[in-house]
Amino acid sequence: MNRLMRFFIGIVLVLTVQSVCFAHSASLPSSAKTKPEKIIDSLNDIPLRIYLESPDSARAIAEKALLLAEKAKYKLGIGRSFMNIGHVYWSQSYNIIALFCLDKALMELPKNQQRLICDAYNIEGRIYADLGDYNKALQSLKKAENLAKGDPDCIAETYGERSLVYKRTGKYDEAIKYAYKSLSMDRMAGDKADEAIIYGRLSGIY
Numbered sequence: 001m002n003r004l005m006r007f008f009i010g011i012v013l014v015l016t017v018q019s020v021c022f023a024h025s026a027s028l029p030s031s032a033k034t035k036p037e038k039i040i041d042s043l044n045d046i047p048l049r050i051y052l053e054s055p056d057s058a059r060a061i062a063e064k065a066l067l068l069a070e071k072a073k074y075k076l077g078i079g080r081s082f083m084n085i086g087h088v089y090w091s092q093s094y095n096i097i098a099l100f101c102l103d104k105a106l107m108e109l110p111k112n113q114q115r116l117i118c119d120a121y122n123i124e125g126r127i128y129a130d131l132g133d134y135n136k137a138l139q140s141l142k143k144a145e146n147l148a149k150g151d152p153d154c155i156a157e158t159y160g161e162r163s164l165v166y167k168r169t170g171k172y173d174e175a176i177k178y179a180y181k182s183l184s185m186d187r188m189a190g191d192k193a194d195e196a197i198i199y200g201r202l203s204g205i206y
Contacts (some may be wrong), residue, residue: 015134040069047084051091059088060083078108095127118147120152125161129168139164140204154192156185160198167205175205 043065062084069077069203085099086195102124121144141158148155151155157180166175179202186195 036068036072037074037077040065040072040074040081040187043068043082044077044084047088055092059085060184062088075108075110076113079105079107079113080116082108083116083123084102087123090123090127090130091129095131098127099124114147115151115154118144118151118158121147122154122157122161125158126164129161129165134165134169138162141165152185152191153191156182156189156191156194159185160194163198163201163205167201170206176202179205 043061047062051058062081066081066085069081072095082101082105085103086098090098091103102120105120106117109120121140125140125144126139128140141161142157145155148158159178163175163178163182166178179198182198183195186198
């Protein structure tokens with residue numbers, strides 16, 4: 001998709017987010033006005049728990065959080081909201097819109113939020129892989145890896161996505177190597193769910 005079309009989609013997305021969020025704002029509880037950051041954080045905790053069963057609801061909640069965060073000038077909330085919206089769009093295969101949202105998230109997330117930024121680059125890498133742009137996928141995953149030092153859970157995800165890229169490009173030795181690296185980090189982090197995903201990936205590679 002060319003740059004002009006991507007820009008157009010970005011404008012449409014922003015207008016859609018604003019219209020949906022303003023529609024919700026009238027029904028906000030009064031407590032939201034006293035502690036906006038707490039309400040925003042609570043809203044942003046919800047989408048990743050429900051996006052598989054209810055993607056439209058997950059996106060609406062993230063959009064509501066975005067409006068509140070923009071009003072409060074709460075950069076962490078803005079970044080997380082865009083990240084959640086992007087994640088939901090990716091799950092629905094709207095990859096170009098998802099990339100636009102993740103770009104916005106990376107612009108807004110405070111520099112001290114290394115784990116969130118790492119997660120954003122991991123998701124971005126996966127989206128580029130789904131689009132077949134494996135060079136950009138590896139560039140994003142390299143940025144995630146640089147940020148993930150000291151965080152076994154995040155680096156496990158980075159290695160897992162690298163394994164997928166190498167599997168799709170036929171570099172099976174590299175795919176297996178990074179899958180086992182991911183498993184090692186998953187065990188260190190105690191992430192059984194991701195371990196199961198990587199074992200499934202190894203089965204596919206073999």
